[in-house]
Amino acid sequence: MIEILNPSDLLRAKDTGALVADILQTLKNRSTVGTNLLEIDRWAQSMIIEAGAQSCYVDYEPSFGRGPFGHHICTSVNDAVLHGLPYDYQLADGDLLSLDLAVCLGGVVADSAISFVVGDTQPPESVELINATERALSAGIAAAGPGARIGDISHAIGSVLSGAGYPINTEFGGHGVGSTMHQEPHVPNTGRPGRGYRLRPGLLLALEPWVMADTARLVTDADGWTLRSATGCRTAHSEHTIAITDDGAEILTLPRHARP
Incomplete structure (x- = not known):
């Protein structure tokens, strides 16, 4: 199903x-050395409930997971990149943490992810991974607009990721959002320009470039x-929900203080 919003x-x-x-930014600020992943999940739950919103994850039970997910946020550390199930782990200095959050408020869903390094130690390879996904996300957003095609976005994202030397996995990528997640x-995070669905005003897309440092193969935890990356290498993930407008694309998942 493809929804076009009024x-x-x-x-x-x-x-x-x-x-x-705003929730993701708050969680980033609170995630310091010694923070437990289960604390992050509880903080997310509290902020979602306080806002009168609903988690898209707690009862999520797709074919590729062993559901229901049962938590309010995905917390992926180091070699984990997607769908990280929160567990009893305390963050260490230099850990690369990805937080992925989707909520529904007023009947409409938004989905976003951020990656950052915890503590004072900032390994250059981790910083480079994060920067690559953020640049790819910006490129994908710049390629989006009325009349553009999905392949234009995929090509823009993939060009940045492959240009940075990272393999690209196409099993999981961006997607439409609306009344459901x-x-x-x-x-996909790579593709051919001029191909695929033609974008229309009112379409919401969650664009999410993610990479693993030296492999395109994923493995699933118990x-x-x-x-996780099949080789144990580090990973990163960046995501925004955008709305296709009459003259381009608007990023919906910017913190309020960062909005123009």
């Missing part, structure tokens, strides 16, 4: 996007959810 829906989507972004169209 102007009223888009106003609610902006509120949802701001909430997601995962919708068509699928947005928890049935957490996806």
